[in-house]
Amino acid sequence: MHLLRLGPLGHEIPALRDDEGIIRDLRPLTSDIDGAFLQDDGIARARAAAPGLPVLDGAGALRVGAPIARPTAVICVGQNYAAHAAESGDSPPEVPIIFFKHPNTVVGPYDDVPFPAGAEKLDWEVELGVVIARRIHRLASPDDATDAIAGFAVSHDVSERDWQVAESGGQWSKGKSGPSFNPLGPALVPLADIATPDALRLWSRVNGEKRQDSNTADLIFSVPTLVWHISQYMALEPGDLINTGTPEGVALSGRFPYLAPRDVVELGIEGLGEQRQVIAG
Numbered sequence: 001m002h003l004l005r006l007g008p009l010g011h012e013i014p015a016l017r018d019d020e021g022i023i024r025d026l027r028p029l030t031s032d033i034d035g036a037f038l039q040d041d042g043i044a045r046a047r048a049a050a051p052g053l054p055v056l057d058g059a060g061a062l063r064v065g066a067p068i069a070r071p072t073a074v075i076c077v078g079q080n081y082a083a084h085a086a087e088s089g090d091s092p093p094e095v096p097i098i099f100f101k102h103p104n105t106v107v108g109p110y111d112d113v114p115f116p117a118g119a120e121k122l123d124w125e126v127e128l129g130v131v132i133a134r135r136i137h138r139l140a141s142p143d144d145a146t147d148a149i150a151g152f153a154v155s156h157d158v159s160e161r162d163w164q165v166a167e168s169g170g171q172w173s174k175g176k177s178g179p180s181f182n183p184l185g186p187a188l189v190p191l192a193d194i195a196t197p198d199a200l201r202l203w204s205r206v207n208g209e210k211r212q213d214s215n216t217a218d219l220i221f222s223v224p225t226l227v228w229h230i231s232q233y234m235a236l237e238p239g240d241l242i243n244t245g246t247p248e249g250v251a252l253s254g255r256f257p258y259l260a261p262r263d264v265v266e267l268g269i270e271g272l273g274e275q276r277q278v279i280a281g
Contacts, residue, residue, distance in 0.1 A: 002187035035239030080245025129155030214247030
């Protein structure tokens with residue numbers, strides 16, 4: 001089962017793709033796929049109701065929006081793959097590096113990414129996105145984290161490296177929060193439908209040329225460890241998004257040119273789907 005939000009920006013329809021590939025209208029169950037829906041055991045209710053939900057006519061012609069609405073926070077983990085830390089010129093971190101993106105960076109997986117005025121080093125980063133299911137604070141151990149995870153999505157942590165590094169003052173969020181800097185989706189795939197989130201291939205291409213090709217098995221800090229760790233410092237709300245880090249193969253490495261207007265970025269994660277964005281100049 002995949003959860004989707006389809007339609008114009010700001011007017012998306014909640015939908016469900018069932019195990020037969022049929023897209024069904026979720027509006028009899030909820031007005032949106034948001035924190036309130038997730039907190040209210042929405043995924044289990046959607047799964048149970050799926051056979052009786054109406055087919056969403058014309059779904060194939062609708063824009064695909066981000067699969068979650070209005071996250072209160074987008075929390076990111078830096079350098080969580082050893083090879084990416086190395087290509088960035090750093091040693092692997094001993095504790096998770098945490099930074100934030102503005103929640104309004106979250107857009108659909110096929111929406112254009114505007115090339116920001118004044119940008120010089122626009123970079124791509126494919127990441128496993130984790131969506132929180134309920135309010136949590138100070139979990140006792142990583143073993144308690146699984147219960148707090150609604151599911152997973154492909155997340156693109158677009159970054160402007162000059163703003164992130166040279167102009168950051170030591171904090172990365174300036175380079176992470178431009179308009180449309182977090183394409184998400186196409187779907188929210190529930191935890192129960194991904195048997196091995198710790199062993200998923202993830203990849204990216206620019207203009208058809210391979211950039212990243214790795215596996216979540218190479219994460220330094222696992223998903224449960226990250227959820228537990230972050231909860232020690234802040235309360236996470238249902239619908240919040242955690243970006244878990246990107247593998248090697250980004251422009252920051254010096255091996256590839258940075259993005260330019262009209263470039264096409266494609267990225268995906270096994271079992272979660274694929275994205276495609278045009279860099280709009």
